[in-house]
Amino acid sequence: MEREIQFRIATEQDLDRIVEMLADDALGSKRERYEQPLPNSYKKAFQAITSDPNNELVVACYENEIIGVQQITFTPYITHQGGWRATIEGVRTASTERGKGIGTELIRWAIQRAKERGCHLVQLTTDKQRRDALRFYERLGFKATHEGLKMRL
Amino acid sequence: MEREIQFRIATEQDLDRIVEMLADDALGSKRERYEQPLPNSYKKAFQAITSDPNNELVVACYENEIIGVQQITFTPYITHQGGWRATIEGVRTASTERGKGIGTELIRWAIQRAKERGCHLVQLTTDKQRRDALRFYERLGFKATHEGLKMRL
Numbered sequence: 001m002e003r004e005i006q007f008r009i010a011t012e013q014d015l016d017r018i019v020e021m022l023a024d025d026a027l028g029s030k031r032e033r034y035e036q037p038l039p040n041s042y043k044k045a046f047q048a049i050t051s052d053p054n055n056e057l058v059v060a061c062y063e064n065e066i067i068g069v070q071q072i073t074f075t076p077y078i079t080h081q082g083g084w085r086a087t088i089e090g091v092r093t094a095s096t097e098r099g100k101g102i103g104t105e106l107i108r109w110a111i112q113r114a115k116e117r118g119c120h121l122v123q124l125t126t127d128k129q130r131r132d133a134l135r136f137y138e139r140l141g142f143k144a145t146h147e148g149l150k151m152r153l
Numbered sequence: 154m155e156r157e158i159q160f161r162i163a164t165e166q167d168l169d170r171i172v173e174m175l176a177d178d179a180l181g182s183k184r185e186r187y188e189q190p191l192p193n194s195y196k197k198a199f200q201a202i203t204s205d206p207n208n209e210l211v212v213a214c215y216e217n218e219i220i221g222v223q224q225i226t227f228t229p230y231i232t233h234q235g236g237w238r239a240t241i242e243g244v245r246t247a248s249t250e251r252g253k254g255i256g257t258e259l260i261r262w263a264i265q266r267a268k269e270r271g272c273h274l275v276q277l278t279t280d281k282q283r284r285d286a287l288r289f290y291e292r293l294g295f296k297a298t299h300e301g302l303k304m305r306l
Contacts, residue, residue, distance in 0.1 A: 045230060076202050141304050146278035
């Protein structure tokens with residue numbers, strides 16, 4: 001029987017667990033700082049996200065424990081006849097919960113949310129080092145039609 | 154002698170010219186509707202962009218004529234220790250002005266604006282069909298480290 005995963009908007013009390021999950025990842029471990037107390041930059045970003053109606057930080061929970069996280073950004077563009085897009089970023093599943101379909105449920109939830117918000121497109125970029133991630137997203141119906149270019153400032 | 158290009162935030166009076174430029178493009182011609190009056194969806198998107206402090210629609214002008222456009226979105230994320238990113242989208246130069254370095258000036262302006270806004274990263278995706286665009290962005294210092302995945306809804 002499938003477990004019942006709940007999705008909800010993250011609260012400030014979830015932030016510690018979210019950062020712990022982001023740091024518990026091959027690429028994340030090099031760039032996050034999961035410490036007590038949590039660096040203030042995380043709290044400031046959390047406040048900026050939650051005060052912006054076009055950003056949603058979403059957690060997946062099982063029996064009140066957070067086992068997944070993702071951020072969805074809704075953006076109006078002039079292109080595509082003035083269409084809104086949803087961008088998914090920072091998708092992580094708890095290391096103890098990988099391979100159980102939580103990632104699939106997270107992305108499906110985001111796609112549904114994008115539809116509710118009237119988006120014509122849902123998009124994300126994935127690091128070319130994450131080869132399994134590309135296959136995962138392609139199985140879900142994404143097409144790797146674009147190059148994802150980044151520049152550190 | 155180099156021409157003096159001016160950059161400014163777009164006003165509603167610029168929208169007609171912006172859509173004209175977006176439609177005058179190999180991919181854009183298939184998906185935009187440059188008509189009089191302009192479809193209302195463009196006006197609604199314009200209003201959503203200008204009322205959002207995290208979105209800036211920027212035009213490049215030469216002697217009061219609009220010759221380029223781009224949109225910059227500033228997004229707070231929990232990842233990268235709560236870092237802000239700038240995303241560039243919808244970059245177009247007037248067809249009569251291509252090959253004169255306007256695109257380079259647009260992107261450099263966006264990078265400078267991203268720094269002013271405290272972003273740690275500037276990013277964009279470019280359609281793999283636009284082979285010249287990839288080289289253009291790489292020359293400006295972007296790295297194609299990510300796959301850009303899209304799903305139409």
